[in-house]
Amino acid sequence: MSTFHDLHPGPDGTINLRVPLRGHQILDTPMLNKGSAFSEEERRDLGLLGLLPPHIATLEEQLTRTYENYCQKTTDLERYLFLTGLQDRNEVLFYCLLHEHITEMLPIIYTPIVGAASQHYSHIYRRPRGLYIAYPDAANIEQMLRNIPYSEIRVIVVTDGERILGLGDLGIGGMGIPIGKLALYTLCAGIHPATTLPITLDVGTNNQSLLDDPLYLGWRHPRVRGAEYAAFIEQFVAAVMRVFPDVILQWEDFAKQNAATLLDRYRDRLCTFNDDIQGTGAVTLAGLLAACDVAGVPLHQQRIVMYGAGSSVHGISDQIVAAMVDEGLTPDAARAQIWLVDSRGLVHAGRTDLSDEPFKVAYAQPANCTDEWVRAEDASGPFSLTEIVANVRPSILIGAAAQPGAFTEALVREMARHVQRPIIFPISNPTSKSEAIPADLLTWTDGRALIATGSPYTPVFYDNRLITIGQCNNVFIFPGVGLGILASGAQRVTDGMFVAAARALSTLSPARHDPHASLYPAQTEVRHASRHVALAVAHEAQRAGVAAACAAEELAQRVDALMWEPRYARLLPA
Ligand SMILES: NC(=O)c1ccc[n+]([C@@H]2O[C@H](COP(=O)([O-])OP(=O)(O)OC[C@H]3O[C@@H](n4cnc5c(N)ncnc54)[C@H](O)[C@@H]3O)[C@@H](O)[C@H]2O)c1
Numbered sequence: 001m002s003t004f005h006d007l008h009p010g011p012d013g014t015i016n017l018r019v020p021l022r023g024h025q026i027l028d029t030p031m032l033n034k035g036s037a038f039s040e041e042e043r044r045d046l047g048l049l050g051l052l053p054p055h056i057a058t059l060e061e062q063l064t065r066t067y068e069n070y071c072q073k074t075t076d077l078e079r080y081l082f083l084t085g086l087q088d089r090n091e092v093l094f095y096c097l098l099h100e101h102i103t104e105m106l107p108i109i110y111t112p113i114v115g116a117a118s119q120h121y122s123h124i125y126r127r128p129r130g131l132y133i134a135y136p137d138a139a140n141i142e143q144m145l146r147n148i149p150y151s152e153i154r155v156i157v158v159t160d161g162e163r164i165l166g167l168g169d170l171g172i173g174g175m176g177i178p179i180g181k182l183a184l185y186t187l188c189a190g191i192h193p194a195t196t197l198p199i200t201l202d203v204g205t206n207n208q209s210l211l212d213d214p215l216y217l218g219w220r221h222p223r224v225r226g227a228e229y230a231a232f233i234e235q236f237v238a239a240v241m242r243v244f245p246d247v248i249l250q251w252e253d254f255a256k257q258n259a260a261t262l263l264d265r266y267r268d269r270l271c272t273f274n275d276d277i278q279g280t281g282a283v284t285l286a287g288l289l290a291a292c293d294v295a296g297v298p299l300h301q302q303r304i305v306m307y308g309a310g311s312s313v314h315g316i317s318d319q320i321v322a323a324m325v326d327e328g329l330t331p332d333a334a335r336a337q338i339w340l341v342d343s344r345g346l347v348h349a350g351r352t353d354l355s356d357e358p359f360k361v362a363y364a365q366p367a368n369c370t371d372e373w374v375r376a377e378d379a380s381g382p383f384s385l386t387e388i389v390a391n392v393r394p395s396i397l398i399g400a401a402a403q404p405g406a407f408t409e410a411l412v413r414e415m416a417r418h419v420q421r422p423i424i425f426p427i428s429n430p431t432s433k434s435e436a437i438p439a440d441l442l443t444w445t446d447g448r449a450l451i452a453t454g455s456p457y458t459p460v461f462y463d464n465r466l467i468t469i470g471q472c473n474n475v476f477i478f479p480g481v482g483l484g485i486l487a488s489g490a491q492r493v494t495d496g497m498f499v500a501a502a503r504a505l506s507t508l509s510p511a512r513h514d515p516h517a518s519l520y521p522a523q524t525e526v527r528h529a530s531r532h533v534a535l536a537v538a539h540e541a542q543r544a545g546v547a548a549a550c551a552a553e554e555l556a557q558r559v560d561a562l563m564w565e566p567r568y569a570r571l572l573p574a
Pocket residue numbers: 163164165166167255256276280283307308309310311312313341342343344345399400401402403427428429430433453454455472473474475
């Protein structure tokens with residue numbers, strides 16, 4: 001069972017796999033099951049005779065049947081359940097179907113519908129996947145890690161469910177996210193599914209409606225905090241390092257008070273990164289660099305307002321500063337061009353509530369920066385976002401506060417008065433949390449805005465043109481980063497690897513060749529983009545000395561060899 005991922009095609013391109021299982025055991029193993037596509041020999045030699053309808057289907061026939069079924073579903077949640085069911089039954093067919101219909105199905109297995117599935121997790125639950133590590137079982141984590149069906153795990157995505165997209169604390173329901181992210185590792189970067197492991201650390205939930213829900217599947221307890229939480233995480237990481245010493249550990253959708261702390265605590269101890277901070281930083285920088293190119297104004301001359309000052313803005317700000325420094329600014333001069341806005345308004349040094357957030361302190365504008373600012377009529381209290389925009393006159397506006405509709409018409413029109421090509425990225429997820437809708441942004445800026453969104457949007461018809469909206473989502477980064485780490489054998493994940501990823505992705509922006517095109521590649525290009533990102537990450541890992549050097553051709557070969565294609569192996573009895 002441990003060698004699923006070690007499949008090398010023979011001279012005729014066929015992959016032979018000897019399996020110690022027979023009959024129903026094979027049909028019940030999604031990594032082995034081919035459904036109606038088992039050949040005559042396989043049926044005879046593996047105890048499958050009579051267990052399947054007589055016709056031996058081709059993969060194409062299976063895809064037709066499966067897609068036909070999919071199309072009969074009438075709600076997105078049913079589509080999600082259908083695809084999850086397929087994943088739990090036949091993984092090759094699942095990934096083949098996703099490859100064929102990626103634009104249609106990515107929003108189902110990932111953002112935004114994975115958000116709805118996570119909200120309803122305890123009501124739609126069918127089968128377990130991955131590991132559920134609850135706080136009361138802290139003493140058994142190592143045993144749990146050894147209970148999983150595969151023994152050669154290379155990538156773990158872990159959440160504690162506290163900040164699932166912009167939907168808040170979803171407790172055990174957060175499991176939808178690591179499952180979805182790891183499906184994308186396979187779909188977008190070819191990481192073999194049997195080498196991935198989704199994990200939810202169930203430390204309770206403070207979501208009262210979940211605690212009150214009789215069907216809730218998690219540990220019914222308020223969230224464990226403080227020293228107990230830290231000790232539990234430490235036990236988890238230590239167990240992971242014992243059982244899977246070479247694994248990549250990706251932290252996902254932790255609340256901001258834990259996200260940065262855990263990253264700082266563990267980044268020098270194992271191969272680990274935080275996707276919401278670092279992955280989001282990189283994907284946003286990639287789109288901004290392309291947008292700056294279209295606007296004809298380099299990044300270091302842009303004035304940037306960030307709405308939200310949590311994990312994602314932390315990562316985005318740090319990446320922007322790194323890129324501005326590459327363009328010749330000092331770090332201080334770069335930070336001076338970034339204005340953060342959190343739930344209490346502008347982040348400035350005169351505030352007394354920043355001391356436990358070092359990231360905000362580093363980006364705080366001078367205490368007196370608003371002394372000369374003009375107030376809106378009748379305004380009092382902290383400056384509103386519209387007032388901040390009116391006074392700062394930003395050329396870039398990023399939204400990552402999960403406050404739907406926060407980029408109002410008045411605000412956007414104000415911004416567009418001062419800049420020829422306003423760059424506006426409402427990146428909050430899912431769609432229901434977006435700060436603005438692309439069609440509105442185009443209307444309010446007379447089509448001048450350069451837009452990207454966190455969740456996918458259909459193209460907008462504006463001024464007799466169909467405008468494709470690029471998706472500024474870390475899906476364009478983390479699968480390639482993981483692939484690059486595995487291919488290079490990197491021991492640690494550096495910030496430089498994310499800047500390299502951003503620059504690599506940015507070169508693939510369709511807008512670089514056609515100023516009317518999207519700032520990000522289409523979803524159909526994501527596998528190509530991941531490969532490109534992986535190579536850049538692997539080279540940077542070598543340059544930084546966290547991976548052993550090798551020739552560029554060898555690195556490319558290793559990347560390609562790791563990229564699994566979903567197709568059936570020929571199963572032989574062991
Ligand atoms: N597109 C992507 O790839 C991507 C990646 C990561 C996060 N996100 C999305 O970004 C959003 C934020 O994620 P995060 O990890 O930064 O969350 P977070 O909880 O770490 O930070 C949220 C921030 O928003 C601020 N905020 C809350 N209410 C506010 C208000 N009314 N006005 C101003 N600021 C307010 C908070 O003070 C905090 O600074 C989520 O919707 C998430 O789904 C998107």
